[in-house]
Amino acid sequence: MPNPTKLIINCETKEQLEIELTDEEVAQLEADRQAAEVRRAEEESAKAAKAATKAAVLERLGLTEEEANALLA
Amino acid sequence: MATTYEIINKVNLTSNQTTISFTSIPSTYTDLSVFYSTRSGRSNTHEQIKLRFNDDSATAYRIRRLNSDGSGAWSDSDYATYGYCGFGNATTSTANTFGNTQIYIPNYLSSNYKSYSVDSNSENNATEAFASLQAGLWENTSAINKITFYADQGNDFLQYSSFYLYGIKNS
Numbered sequence: 563m564p565n566p567t568k569l570i571i572n573c574e575t576k577e578q579l580e581i582e583l584t585d586e587e588v589a590q591l592e593a594d595r596q597a598a599e600v601r602r603a604e605e606e607s608a609k610a611a612k613a614a615t616k617a618a619v620l621e622r623l624g625l626t627e628e629e630a631n632a633l634l635a
Numbered sequence: 636m637a638t639t640y641e642i643i644n645k646v647n648l649t650s651n652q653t654t655i656s657f658t659s660i661p662s663t664y665t666d667l668s669v670f671y672s673t674r675s676g677r678s679n680t681h682e683q684i685k686l687r688f689n690d691d692s693a694t695a696y697r698i699r700r701l702n703s704d705g706s707g708a709w710s711d712s713d714y715a716t717y718g719y720c721g722f723g724n725a726t727t728s729t730a731n732t733f734g735n736t737q738i739y740i741p742n743y744l745s746s747n748y749k750s751y752s753v754d755s756n757s758e759n760n761a762t763e764a765f766a767s768l769q770a771g772l773w774e775n776t777s778a779i780n781k782i783t784f785y786a787d788q789g790n791d792f793l794q795y796s797s798f799y800l801y802g803i804k805n806s
Contacts, residue, residue, distance in 0.1 A: 566791060569652040573644045573800065574659035583653060591653060595789030602683075602788070609709060 566591075637803045639664070645799040651676065651791035656783040657800045660743075664802030667740040669782065671798045672733040673723030676790035680728040681757040681765055683787035684736065685717035688749065688779050692716050695774040705762035717785065718773060721755025722765040725790070729760040733796060738771075743779040748772055 565583040572579070583591070620630055643664075644657060660667070675682040687696075696718035701710050713719060721736035736755035743749060753769035773779075782800070786792060 566651070566653045568654040568656065569646065569648070570656045570658055571644050571646055571798075571800075572659050573657055573661060576644065578646060580650070580652070591789045594785075598683075598788045605711070608711075612709070613707075 636805060637666075638806055639802070639804045640668075641802055643667075643800045643802045645797070647797040648792060648794050651793050653789070653791055654783050654785050655792060655798050656781060657798075658781045660780050660782070660800070661802065662744055662778060662780070664804045665742065665744075666803040667743045667779065667782075668801045668803060669738050669740075669798060670736070670801070671721075671723075671784065671796070672735050673786075673796040674728075674733045674793045675723055675725050675786040675796075676793060677725035677786065677788055678727060679725045680759050680761070680763045681722045681734065682725045682790060683719055684721050684723050684755075685785050685787050686720050686738075687717060687783050687785075688773050688775065689777055689781050690783065691773070691775055691777075693775075697772040697774065698769055699771075700767055700769045702765060702767045704765050717787075718751070718771050719787070720751070720753045720769065720771065720784075722757040722767055723786070723792075723796070724757050724759065728757065728764075732758045732760070734758055734765075740779065745778070746776050748774050748776065749779060 565588050567580045567582050570579045570581060673684060694714060694716050697714050698719045699712040720738050723734035724732055734757040738751050738753045740751045751771045755767045757765045
């Protein structure tokens with residue numbers, strides 16, 4: 563099965579070349595993909611933690627989100 | 636202000652591609668701008684887009700983002716081996732719909748570090764869609780002669796995604 567391809571656009575010659583990835587490039591792509599998934603999961607986790615902290619503070623203050631937004635606007 | 640704003644090169648994908656590279660970018664302009672409209676193969680409503688200049692794979696890309704989605708807004712920053720540059724649509728977003736992004740790269744020939752700005756939206760006829768304004772910095776003093784775009788999680792850019800590279804100068 564052929565490897566995926568990348569597109570190279572030469573701005574000088576206007577040539578557009580579709581080139582099959584090498585096995586090394588495919589492996590690097592997969593490594594980058596896995597690293598990106600980890601980063602995205604960490605970002606989602608941080609975002610969720612921030613939202614939970616915010617909700618806890620609002621509950622302690624007895625405010626709804628709309629009331630908090632009105633205060634901070 | 637721009638007096639000259641002209642297309643350097645463009646592509647509308649006729650098949651899926653893992654990366655898109657503009658090479659041999661001419662050194663006759665002052666600034667560059669890239670418009671891209673993308674949909675990628677990730678099984679999600681969206682996928683981040685990232686770039687590298689001149690194949691630089693060092694940890695040399697800083698980004699600060701102001702993002703919003705269907706539920707709120709947040710800011711974050713990153714320092715990585717890629718420059719994050721917006722959101723594109725992915726496979727579970729509204730069919731036949733693409734995210735849209737413009738990046739602007741002033742003084743791309745400068746011997747200083749290169750800044751760039753990003754204005755990006757994913758498009759989705761549902762609750763989850765992303766809007767993002769980003770400020771990026773490539774910590775490298777080389778003139779930019781190549782830009783490569785990647786889907787963040789290694790998925791393909793799907794057919795009909797498009798990338799347009801423009802050159803800008805004030806004369």
